[in-house]
Amino acid sequence: MRRGSGEPEVDRELLGVGHGYGGGAELPSALLRLVCEGEQGHRHPGGGGDRRYPVPARRDALTRCGTVTPVTRVRVGLTGGVASGKSTVSAILRDLGAVVVDADRLAREVVAPGTEGLAEIVEAFGPGVLTASGELDRPAMGAVVFADETARRRLEAIIHPRVRRRGAELEAAAGPDAVVVHDIPLLAETGQGGAFDAVVVVDVPVQTQIERMVAERGMSRADAEARVAAQASREDRRAVATYVIDNTGTLEDLRDRVTEVFEKLVSTGSAVG
Ligand SMILES: CC(C)(COP(=O)(O)OP(=O)(O)OC[C@H]1O[C@@H](n2cnc3c(N)ncnc32)[C@H](O)[C@@H]1O)[C@@H](O)C(=O)NCCC(=O)NCCS
Ligand SMILES: Nc1ncnc2c1ncn2[C@@H]1O[C@H](COP(=O)(O)OP(=O)(O)OP(=O)(O)O)[C@@H](O)[C@H]1O
Structure with a gap:
């Protein structure tokens, strides 16, 4: 205490x-x-x-x-650069009671085999972006879009509207007093900062992002750098933040900071005091 x-x-x-x-x-x-x-x-x-x-x-x-106890829904945008720790923060927030809507997960669902989303991708990029079993070949698609901004915008134009629709549906299904956290990697890039009661930015130096992608995901340094280059700068993300969560410490440090921010989010949504 x-x-x-x-x-x-x-x-x-x-x-x-x-x-x-x-x-x-x-x-x-x-x-x-x-x-x-x-x-x-x-x-x-x-x-x-x-x-x-x-x-x-x-x-x-x-x-x-x-x-x-919040008496109205609190809508939170969560963002951060690739491999900054968004999913780790989401998991902690979920543990604390938040309802998390994960845009990366939805971006996979809306291009699952048999979806209109996947059909549109094949129409736009050709059958070469499918695996032998008919799924989106994610490494192949990544190699295309992280080397070519026009291709990336084309893919995003197919996926993003579907993700937003699905995200809105999931939020509507949450309780009226829920803390709903939308984990959106491209929140700053897509100008969604103003759409939330609060924006939480997970922040690490670019060097840390690259080291985590190389060490833990087996990516080449060049591929890791291409992903970082496809995103907003650290400064641009921080500019839309209500709360910045530094994730350069231990996982225990992270948990403590996320708990602190969650308490603030909950009390912000409270009608009392
Ligand atoms: C290119 C794809 C197939 C590569 O898949 P892969 O499994 O390798 O990566 P995954 O989807 O798990 O994304 C991991 C991270 O990459 C970064 N990233 C993904 N898409 C983008 C993008 N269009 N621009 C910049 N960074 C991106 C994000 O930080 C994301 O958290 C995939 O990322 C994709 O479909 N991207 C387009 C949809 C999109 O914009 N998603 C981001 C949130 S909606
Ligand atoms: N404080 C930390 N200390 C050490 N490793 C960490 C820390 N936070 C996260 N990580 C690790 O870094 C990697 C990236 O974290 P995470 O998957 O949460 O990032 P992300 O921002 O969701 O990534 P992506 O943008 O690809 O979705 C994971 O392997 C995770 O376990």
Whole structure:
């Protein structure tokens, strides 16, 4: 719990701190009460961000504390350069209770075998972009579009409208008080920053993006650089950010920062306080 003047003294004995507590599923009720009621002047409950407790317990504290439960849907755009860590951040947000709409996944669904999307791609690029089993040959398609901007725009014109339609459908199916996170790699490039209540940008240096693509995805350095070159600059993405998440630290650092940002997103959507 954050400590500062005017905050209640936490009874460590009562909380079990230093007595083996720390891995349980819930915050002790005394701490939950302090989280919800005790911290005068703090909208964001200290217990929700207290790193001594596991993320699900912090989420429970947030959810059970009426002052921070969103009463309307909060719409969030999540973006970042290729291999910056968007999917990792999405997974953490999902774990915290967000509904995640993943544009990369939808971009695969709308070109699955038998779809109109795939038929349009074959019409535009020829049957050479199909595998022997009739699926989109993704490495072959990538080799074409990351070397040729006109081809890339053509592919995007087929895929993006379908992804947006499907994304809107998925959002409509989410609960009225959900935090809906749209993970959109090209959010800045496509000028969608203004379409959300908040934009979260996952930020790493280009060098880190390239190292991760080469080391973990077996890509050549040239291919990795071509993907980065096809995207907005780090500065352009940061310019549309409400929250920047630096992902140059450990996964534990990332989890803590994402939890902090999630708490802010939840309280932004709250009608109370
Ligand atoms: C070219 C394709 C077939 C390559 O597939 P592959 O499996 O290698 O990559 P995947 O789809 O998993 O994308 C990985 C990352 O590449 C980057 N990327 C993908 N498409 C683009 C693009 N058009 N421009 C810039 N970067 C892109 C993103 O950072 C994305 O997260 C595929 O990326 C694609 O269909 N792209 C066009 C659709 C698109 O714009 N998708 C981005 C979000 S809707
Ligand atoms: N803080 C971190 N430390 C070390 N590795 C990380 C960290 N964050 C993410 N990674 C790793 O970097 C790689 C890229 O992360 P991730 O897949 O989340 O990026 P992405 O932005 O979703 O990528 P893409 O743009 O291709 O969809 C993954 O292998 C992931 O495990």
